[in-house]
C-alpha cells in the first residue's frame with residue numbers, strides 16, 4: 001500500500017465518529033482575568049517561537065520584523081520576566097475600523113448577536129413561508145439554539161433533491177462568517193420571484209443555512225472579549241473553551257500541528273473528538289440529512305480551501321475540488337476584484353486536525369469547502385471588518401454559492417453524490433464500503 005493509500009485508509013477509518021462521547025463535566029468557575037488584553041508586537045529574534053510556546057501566547061501575524069500576539073497584563077509581565085521586549089503597534093491598525101461597529105445597534109453594530117440572528121431568521125421564515133423553514137439542529141453548551149434555515153420550494157417536505165449545507169460562526173471572533181451565510185439565505189429568498197436562475201436553484205435543491213454554530217462564544221466576543229475564538233467550555237484546568245473546528249472526528253489529535261491538547265490554547269481540540277455539543281449537533285444533523293456539498297465560512301485570509309486539512313497529501317477528489325474552488329474564486333473576483341486564493345487546506349494554510357470540512361468530505365465523499373473571508377491579512381483589519389463590509393463581502397460570495405448549488409444539483413442528478421451516501425454510512429457503521 002502506498003503512503004497515500006495507507007493514510008487515506010486511516011482517514012476513512014477514523015473520520016466517521018459515530019460513538020457518542022460522554023458529556024464532559026461543567027464545574028462552576030469564575031472567568032479568567034482578561035482585562036487589559038491587547039495586540040502587542042514582539043521584535044523577531046532567534047528562539048522567539050520557543051519562548052512564546054512556553055508562555056502560551058496566541059500568535060496572530062508576522063509583519064515587518066515583528067510577531068504580533070494578543071496578550072493580557074499577566075502575559076506582558078511574563079514577557080518582561082523572560083527578557084522579551086514588546087511594543088503597542090498602534091500604527092499597523094490604522095486600517096482597522098475600531099469604532100465603526102459601535103455606530104449603531106449596540107456594541108456589535110450591524111453584526112448579529114444571537115438574539116438578533118434569531119429575530120432575523122424568524123423574520124425570513126415569516127416573510128417567505130413557502131420557501132423557508134426555521135429549525136434548530138441542537139443546543140449549545142449554554143443552551144442557545146443552533147439555528148438552521150431550510151430554503152427550498154417545499155421546505156416542509158423532504159424532497160429527493162441535492163442538499164447544500166452552509167455553516168458560519170464556528171469561531172466566535174469571525175463575525176463576518178455569520179453574516180455571509182445569513183445574507184446568502186436572504187438573497188436567495190429575495191431573488192426567488194425576480195431571478196429565474198435563483199428560482200431554479202431553490203426549486204431543485206434543499207439549502208440549509210446554519211449561520212452561527214458557536215453562539216456562546218460569539219456572545220462572549222461581543223460583550224466580554226472581542227478576540228474570543230472557542231466555545232465557552234469550562235476546561236478541567238480552569239481555562240475556558242474548545243476550538244470547535246478541531247473537535248470533529250477526522251484525524252482528531254493525530255498531531256499537535258494546528259490543534260493542541262493544551263486547554264489554554266486557542267486551538268484546544270477538546271478532551272476527545274465530538275466532546276462539544278455544537279460539532280456533535282452538526283454531526284448528527286449531517287448524518288440525518290445527507291448533503292451533496294458543504295461550505296464552512298471563516299475569516300480571515302481570502303482563501304477557498306478544500307480537503308485535506310490534516311495532511312498536505314492530496315485528497316482522492318483533489319482535481320474535482322481544485323476545479324470547483326478555482327471556478328468559485330473566479331466568480332468572486334468577477335464581482336469585486338478581490339482574489340480568494342484556492343488551494344488545499346493542509347498545503348496552503350497549515351495542517352490542522354479535527355476539521356469540519358475534512359469530516360464531511362470523509363463521511364459523505366462530497367465537496368466540503370472552507371472559505372476564509374476577507375480581509376487578506378491583519379494589517380487590513382484581521383477579524384475586524386467594518387459594518388460597511390458586510391454587504392460587499394456577502395455580495396461577492398453570492399454568484400460563487402450559486403455555482404456551488406448548481407454543481408451540487410448536477411452531481412446529485414448524476415448519482416455521484418447526495419443523500420444516498422448517508423444511508424450507506426449509517427448502514428455500514430465505521431467502515432462504509434462505498435466511501436473512498
Ligand SMILES: [Zn+2]
Nearest residue numbers: 171174298299
Ligand atoms: Zn475560523
